[in-house]
Amino acid sequence: MANRHGCSSRAKYLRTRVERFRRLSFGQRHRFLLNRFERATGAETLRAGPRTLDIVPTHRCNLRCVGCVHYETEGPPDLSIEFFREVLEESAPWAIQYRLCSLGEPFLNRDVPEMLRMAAERGIGCNIMTNGMLVTPELADFLVRSARIDMFTFSIDGAKAETVERLRRGLRFDRLLSGIAAVVEAKKRRGSSVPVVQGSFVAMRESIEELVDLVRLAADVGIEDLNVNYLTVEGETGQADSLFSHPELQRRVFEEARRVAEETGIVLHLPPDIQDDSFRTRCVLPWDTMIIDTDGTARMCYSSWEESVGNVRTDGGIRAVWNNGIYREVRRTIESGSPFYRYCEHCGRRVGFSRLEAHVGKGEGNARLFRFDWDRPGAPERPHGTKLVNPDAKAAP
Ligand SMILES: C[S@@+](CC[C@H](N)C(=O)[O-])C[C@H]1O[C@@H](n2cnc3c(N)ncnc32)[C@H](O)[C@@H]1O
Ligand code: SF4
Numbered sequence: 013m014a015n016r017h018g019c020s021s022r023a024k025y026l027r028t029r030v031e032r033f034r035r036l037s038f039g040q041r042h043r044f045l046l047n048r049f050e051r052a053t054g055a056e057t058l059r060a061g062p063r064t065l066d067i068v069p070t071h072r073c074n075l076r077c078v079g080c081v082h083y084e085t086e087g088p089p090d091l092s093i094e095f096f097r098e099v100l101e102e103s104a105p106w107a108i109q110y111r112l113c114s115l116g117e118p119f120l121n122r123d124v125p126e127m128l129r130m131a132a133e134r135g136i137g138c139n140i141m142t143n144g145m146l147v148t149p150e151l152a153d154f155l156v157r158s159a160r161i162d163m164f165t166f167s168i169d170g171a172k173a174e175t176v177e178r179l180r181r182g183l184r185f186d187r188l189l190s191g192i193a194a195v196v197e198a199k200k201r202r203g204s205s206v207p208v209v210q211g212s213f214v215a216m217r218e219s220i221e222e223l224v225d226l227v228r229l230a231a232d233v234g235i236e237d238l239n240v241n242y243l244t245v246e247g248e249t250g251q252a253d254s255l256f257s258h259p260e261l262q263r264r265v266f267e268e269a270r271r272v273a274e275e276t277g278i279v280l281h282l283p284p285d286i287q288d289d290s291f292r293t294r295c296v297l298p299w300d301t302m303i304i305d306t307d308g309t310a311r312m313c314y315s316s317w318e319e320s321v322g323n324v325r326t327d328g329g330i331r332a333v334w335n336n337g338i339y340r341e342v343r344r345t346i347e348s349g350s351p352f353y354r355y356c357e358h359c360g361r362r363v364g365f366s367r368l369e370a371h372v373g374k375g376e377g378n379a380r381l382f383r384f385d386w387d388r389p390g391a392p393e394r395p396h397g398t399k400l401v402n403p404d405a406k407a408a409p
Contacts, residue, residue: 021279025237028208028279032162035206037135040108047108051299054347056340061331062302065103066111067091069124071306073116075143075182077169078248079214081373083115083317087307093123095325096130099304102329104134109162111139111301119146128159139163141212143183147191149198156198156207164195164207165239169214171225179219189233196234211235215283216243216253220261223269231276238273239281242365246373256371259286284364291364295356298342302334312342315355318374318382322395337392338384352388355381 036044047060070090073080110131112118119125119142131138137160144166155161166188170176173185195209211230213223223240230238245254255262266282273280284291295313303311308325310333311317321342322333333339341352351357358369358381365371374382386394 021273021277024277025279028237031205032137035137035160035162036108039106040135043106044108047299051296054343055299056343057335058299061103061106062300062334063108064111064301065099065107065109065330066113066301066303067096067099068114068303068305069112069118069127070114070116070121072120073143074120074145075117075180077180079179079216079243079246079253081246081317085305085307085309087305087309089116089306090121091123091127091306093127095306095308096123096127099324099330100130100134100136102324102331104136106331107136109137109139111141113139113141117143117146119151125151125154125159128155128161132158132160136160137162139165141165141167142191143167143180144188144191145183147194149194152191152194152198153201156195156202156204161207163210163237165210165212166192166235167214168192168211168226168230168235170219171222171229175219175222179214179216192233192235208237209235210237210239213238213240214243215240215255215262216249217255217258217261218253220255220258220265223265224272227269227272227276227278227280230278235278237279237281240269240283242283242286242360242371244373245371251368251372254371256286256365256368262286283360286365288364289366291366293362295346295359295361297361298339298346302330304330312339312353315359315361316353316382318379319353319384320395327395336395338395341392350385350388352385352391354383354385 033041043060044063047063050058050060068091072089112124118140128138139162168176168188169179176185177183192209195207213226215223227238243249243254245251251257263285266285269280270282297313301313304324305311308323309320310322310324311319312321321338322336324330324333327333345352346356356362358367360370363370372378385391
């Protein structure tokens with residue numbers, strides 16, 4: 013997603029990126045630059061592996077957020093430490109960063125702290141995203157001391173307890189704030205500038221008017237960076253919850269939030285305005301990131317959950333899947349008028365958010381968009397990895 017920052021927050025953001033680059037080993041820097049070169053030139057077969065391995069630690073969650081979709085796959089609910097070790101063994105010689113976000117709450121998998129420590133031991137920096145309910149001072153201290161977390165992201169969908177607790181059922185706002193404080197305190201105690209503490213806000217009708225106060229709250233509680241995404245209409249949400257129907261409100265709030273972010277020094281990442289129909293950018297995810305599910309099923313992005321690009325356990329490993337026929341076809345066609353993954357044509361990451369398709373998930377009767385175009389002449393072979401077991405996935409062509 014394109015980021016729009018003010019001047020001083022942009023400078024701060026760039027400083028963080030430079031510091032992050034400096035923490036890389038010589039080999040990692042080389043592979044990072046190779047990855048940048050290959051993505052800039054649109055190469056279809058890549059010498060550099062994925063820059064980011066987005067590893068799913070669990071499907072289980074302790075909350076029931078209104079917008080969340082609970083995908084079921086054949087794999088086990090939790091990533092095992094044995095499989096994590098396999099991923100680490102294969103990728104440590106070339107990996108640059110891991111991201112642990114998941115379909116559920118990462119810290120429900122009790123092995124996640126140890127996995128983060130193991131990654132650090134091999135020189136791999138990690139980003140983690142959490143709802144904060146299980147982040148205690150002890151955990152925060154362990155992670156700041158023993159892991160190498162570059163970005164610690166807390167989902168925080170509003171500035172008022174009652175709003176956040178309504179949208180994220182089961183959450184306790186005070187506990188979320190304590191989780192954030194635990195990481196901020198652990199960093200202070202250890203004199204560490206990392207992890208960067210990030211907030212993640214899903215912008216929707218019910219919460220958008222709290223964004224400006226959230227920027228102020230972020231500054232008060234020690235959040236340094238706030239990332240805003242639009243709601244994808246999924247789960248229990250409907251089109252009326254989306255800001256697609258409230259573009260003026262979105263623009264007004266974003267303008268004010270940008271101003272307060274400048275004032276408070278928060279690095280604020282905003283998606284493009286809904287009325288901006290000229291927004292175009294390249295999506296680099298097929299050159300950058302591979303998602304690995306608990307059973308080894310690989311996916312190319314969080315908008316393509318219905319489709320597997322292979323299985324890193326059974327299809328020859330991560331780098332073999334990374335350059336297989338599906339990935340090459342996605343890279344070859346993503347900027348054409350007819351991308352192999354049909355949704356790329358409508359995805360907000362490429363074409364902004366001025367069209368409804370960029371705001372809706374597959375629940376709106378458009379399941380076909382979220383599938384590869386297997387019927388086109390010369391389509392690559394279907395992967396023989398894990399089958400999806402979502403009813404919608406079965407019904408789609
Ligand atoms: C699925 S959660 C997993 C990580 C962790 N459990 C958490 O809450 O941060 C990842 C992120 O997706 C966001 N999310 C969930 N449903 C969404 C939707 N329909 N549209 C946009 N973002 C959504 C959540 O708010 C959260 O920030
Ligand atoms: S759907 Fe296509 S354009 Fe959108 S994030 Fe995924 S790969 Fe990128």
